[in-house]
Amino acid sequence: MAEIKLEAIRKSYGRTEVIHGIDAEISDGEFIVIVGPSGCGKSTLLRMVAGLETITSGDIHIGDRVVNKLEPRERDIAMVFQNYALYPHMSVFDNMAYGLKIANVPKAEIQARVAEAARMLELEPYLDRKPRQLSGGQRQRVAMGRAIVRKPAVFLFDEPLSNLDAKLRVQMRLEIKALQRKLGVTALYVTHDQVEAMTLADRMIVMNGGVAEQIGAPLDVYANPATLFVAGFIGSPPMNVLSHDIRPGRGALDPGAVIGVRPEHIDLVAPGAGLIDFDVAFCEPLGAETLVHGVTAAGDKLVVRIDGEVKLPADGTRIGLSIDPARILTFDASGRRTET
Amino acid sequence: MEKRVVFDNRWLPYLLLAPQLLVTFVFFFWPAGQAIYQSAFIPDPFGLKTQFVGLGNFEYLFGNRYYRESFLTTAVFSVLVTVSAMSFALWLAVLADRVIKGSSAYRTLLIWPYAVAPAIAGVLWLFMFNPFTGIIAWMLAQLGYTWNHTLDGGQAMALVVAASAWKQISYNFLFFLAGLQAIPKSVIEAAAIDGASFWRRFRTIVFPLLSPTTFFLLVVNIIYAFFDTFGVIHTITKGGPEQSTTILVYKVFSDGFVGQDLGSSAAQSVILLGLVGILTVVQFRYIERRVHY
Numbered sequence: 001m002a003e004i005k006l007e008a009i010r011k012s013y014g015r016t017e018v019i020h021g022i023d024a025e026i027s028d029g030e031f032i033v034i035v036g037p038s039g040c041g042k043s044t045l046l047r048m049v050a051g052l053e054t055i056t057s058g059d060i061h062i063g064d065r066v067v068n069k070l071e072p073r074e075r076d077i078a079m080v081f082q083n084y085a086l087y088p089h090m091s092v093f094d095n096m097a098y099g100l101k102i103a104n105v106p107k108a109e110i111q112a113r114v115a116e117a118a119r120m121l122e123l124e125p126y127l128d129r130k131p132r133q134l135s136g137g138q139r140q141r142v143a144m145g146r147a148i149v150r151k152p153a154v155f156l157f158d159e160p161l162s163n164l165d166a167k168l169r170v171q172m173r174l175e176i177k178a179l180q181r182k183l184g185v186t187a188l189y190v191t192h193d194q195v196e197a198m199t200l201a202d203r204m205i206v207m208n209g210g211v212a213e214q215i216g217a218p219l220d221v222y223a224n225p226a227t228l229f230v231a232g233f234i235g236s237p238p239m240n241v242l243s244h245d246i247r248p249g250r251g252a253l254d255p256g257a258v259i260g261v262r263p264e265h266i267d268l269v270a271p272g273a274g275l276i277d278f279d280v281a282f283c284e285p286l287g288a289e290t291l292v293h294g295v296t297a298a299g300d301k302l303v304v305r306i307d308g309e310v311k312l313p314a315d316g317t318r319i320g321l322s323i324d325p326a327r328i329l330t331f332d333a334s335g336r337r338t339e340t
Numbered sequence: 341m342e343k344r345v346v347f348d349n350r351w352l353p354y355l356l357l358a359p360q361l362l363v364t365f366v367f368f369f370w371p372a373g374q375a376i377y378q379s380a381f382i383p384d385p386f387g388l389k390t391q392f393v394g395l396g397n398f399e400y401l402f403g404n405r406y407y408r409e410s411f412l413t414t415a416v417f418s419v420l421v422t423v424s425a426m427s428f429a430l431w432l433a434v435l436a437d438r439v440i441k442g443s444s445a446y447r448t449l450l451i452w453p454y455a456v457a458p459a460i461a462g463v464l465w466l467f468m469f470n471p472f473t474g475i476i477a478w479m480l481a482q483l484g485y486t487w488n489h490t491l492d493g494g495q496a497m498a499l500v501v502a503a504s505a506w507k508q509i510s511y512n513f514l515f516f517l518a519g520l521q522a523i524p525k526s527v528i529e530a531a532a533i534d535g536a537s538f539w540r541r542f543r544t545i546v547f548p549l550l551s552p553t554t555f556f557l558l559v560v561n562i563i564y565a566f567f568d569t570f571g572v573i574h575t576i577t578k579g580g581p582e583q584s585t586t587i588l589v590y591k592v593f594s595d596g597f598v599g600q601d602l603g604s605s606a607a608q609s610v611i612l613l614g615l616v617g618i619l620t621v622v623q624f625r626y627i628e629r630r631v632h633y
Binding site for chain 2: 050051052071072073077078079081082083085086087088089098099102103146150
């Protein structure tokens with residue numbers, strides 16, 4: 001168990017800098033999710049913590065050690081890979097026992113630790129099988145088992161659920177969360193899926209273009225996005241962005257500035273009765289909720305989230321939108337949040 | 341479900357198979373049949389008529405000291421060629437796999453020797469090791485080591501093994517490199533995180549995952565050492581000195597075409613054919629079991 005501290009981490013490949021200085025402090029037992037679109041440098045950051053990529057500048061602390069120059073095996077970490085990276089020629093038991101054998105753990109203890117992990121992950125009937133004889137979910141569990149038998153100080157997850165089907169993904173997500181809570185091991189988890197990030201994280205690091213745009217608890221990040229990118233990336237459907245200030249008594253926005261409002265913070269009212277009117281383009285009924293897509297007179301596209309039991313407005317009708325002005329966020333031309 | 345093609349015309353399938361069957365027949369079954377037939381005869385000294393001797397040729401061969409020694413020579417030669425060609429190629433492939441800059445240049449250069457014909461390869465090595473004018477022989481002389489493979493059987497063997505292995509390394513390298521690159525990088529990384537050192541990763545992860553390639557190359561290399569090395573031996577040592585580099589296939593040639601004993605030569609071909617057949621079956625039955633596909 002350990003804290004992790006990242007200090008001004010940078011990574012360059014030749015002259016191209018891909019990570020532009022990231023600082024973060026992760027406390028012991030915390031579940032941190034690094035989330036961002038593909039190519040944002042999140043996997044590279046994780047691999048730097050793992051020791052699979054060199055660090056161009058900055059320091060990584062795990063516990064009370066600076067690990068920059070240490071080999072992966074000296075860092076007291078375990079990693080779960082996107083493609084599981086199981087050893088195809090070894091049985092499930094041997095896959096899990098491999099690290100312990102290398103560490104010269106006594107045979108009896110290897111048996112006991114693998115058996116315990118297998119019990120926890122419901123892998124007991126499969127210990128003699130080869131990875132190719134297992135389903136995707138089972139392989140995922142073996143990869144988890146391999147990580148937990150070693151009792152590392154830190155778990156690293158590199159998009160571990162992206163190869164599973166949607167239903168299994170939800171199930172494994174819950175299992176990972178429960179397991180991490182139970183073991184109390186610090187975890188760093190990389191994903192591009194904002195739902196995974198929201199549900200798993202104690203705190204999340206939202207990355208874009210090699211920069212940590214925001215670090216915070218999921219609900220804080222959702223309610224108070226620091227940048228326009230975070231506002232658009234976290235939340236589905238994303239925050240609505242309007243190029244005209246619709247709040248009463250306000251002048252025009254600065255050039256390039258925009259306002260944002262979450263789809264669920266808009267109510268449908270009679271035309272003219274709200275802050276602004278929009279023409280319904282189409283509706284997406286999802287059962288529990290309905291997404292109403294439309295365009296304002298000024299040409300801004302908007303999505304409104306309404307209760308699924310409300311009668312759907314017909315396509316092409318004009319509807320008023322009621323918005324609490326306090327819910328409206330403003331962003332300057334560089335995408336940074338400004339205080340109203 | 342098995343997919344079956346049904347031909348309306350009953351002659352078409354045979355027609356389509358004919359070219360392959362023809363090639364196999366003309367270049368394998370017919371000569372093999374001829375060899376078996378001829379192995380039962382001995383020609384007279386002038387090659388005018390032949391006499392049926394049954395299994396006499398075989399009987400004579402197994403009673404012949406030179407022939408029995410040729411078996412041993414072949415065993416030593418093919419083991420040395422196979423082991424050195426494969427291990428050296430694996431070593432080069434592991435190194436080339438780790439190279440990041442200019443890897444394609446290395447690869448191309450390492451593949452070149454394969455394009456050299458066996459006889460030319462033999463001559464190249466012969467020039468370098470010529471006891472009187474060869475540069476390496478001269479260098480060895482400077483170091484106080486006398487090189488003369490035309491007199492020393494051990495040196496002759498070392499030279500033909502080196503030349504034969506050198507030619508085969510490129511081929512093995514190519515397959516080993518492809519095999520190494522087919523191993524997912526993340527598996528190696530997982531092993532590194534699990535605490536395995538480079539050597540341990542190689543021994544417990546890389547080498548087992550490479551075993552299908554290794555097995556394939558083992559079969560190919562043994563067959564290479566048995567047959568395709570003829571050109572190298574013919575140009576460098578002609579089987580000498582004192583038959584110390586006369587492997588079975590070379591003896592087939594020298595007894596048949598130099599010694600003009602076609603019956604014995606044919607009998608030796610038959611034995612060689614059987615031997616390689618048995619070797620290949622043994623490899624598939626006993627070694628393949630240890631291969632992880």
